[in-house]
Amino acid sequence: MTAPPWFSPAVIEALRAARHVAVLTGAGISAESGIPTFREALTGLWATYDAEELATAEGFARQPRVVWQWYESRRAAIRAAQPNAGHRALAALADLVPRLTLVTQNVDGLHRRAGSPDVIELHGNILRSRCSREGIVMEAGSTSESPPPCARCGAPLRPDVVWFGEILPAAALVAAEAAAAACDVFLSVGTSNIVYPAAGLPWSAAARGAPVLVVNTTAEGQPRGPNIHFALGPAGAVLPALLAAAWPRA
Secondary structure: OOOOOOOOHHHHHHHHHOOOEEEEEOHHHHHOOOOOOOOOOOOHHHOOOOHHHHOOHHHHHHOHHHHHHHHHHHHHHHHHOOOOHHHHHHHHHOOOOOOEEEEEOOOOOHHHHHOOOOOEEOOEEEEEEEEOOOOOEEOOOOOOOOOOEOOOOOOEEEEEEOOOOOOOOHHHHHHHHHHHHHOOEEEEEOOOOOOOOOOHHHHHHHHOOOOEEEEEOOOOOOOOOOOEEEEEOOHHHHHHHHHHHHOOOO
16 A cells, blocks of 8 residues: 655645635545547547547537437446545545535535535536426436437437536526636646646636645646645545644644
């Protein structure tokens, strides 16, 4: 078993004193619960499909049944997964600081299941459905149709996720940017910080002087700077160790 990661005293002190902590999570934390990334899941029956066929509005318009069945297979895998120690540590952190804003790029809902309140889901939630015509979020209901129709207008329901080529929900993005602009400490967890605009959140916090702790299995591709710190390793090991270092009696 590897030793717990070493944390900069500046990060520990800032975390203890923080009035507002912002967190951005990505696919890495969900991978520890056994959830593959979108492309990693394209195996078996789905190996012949690409992103444009399964994760765009155009692909859904061409093959709604195929796309719906793909997302049903993803939903089944996600429902079978469980929050891991990283998810639980972030839920615990919300009770240790006056304010925590948790922003996630993941669509699996595991942060909510772990007990984190008020999660900002930048890319939506795969366990929800919404009308492809009116955009209203609703339950799919009991039906054998694939995809099921909207109860209001009859248009096919689609997963409530952001597909390629679509913009992020405006309210979610505004709230995430506001957190990055106001937080005392920023944690970037399980993300390579490549996909913008989410990737810019930690660096905007660092630019105004807030310490940023990058928790990831690799530092490759991450920028360096005077306010950017690294704790390399899986979130399920690093985050509980971070809480134990900052609040040893908690």
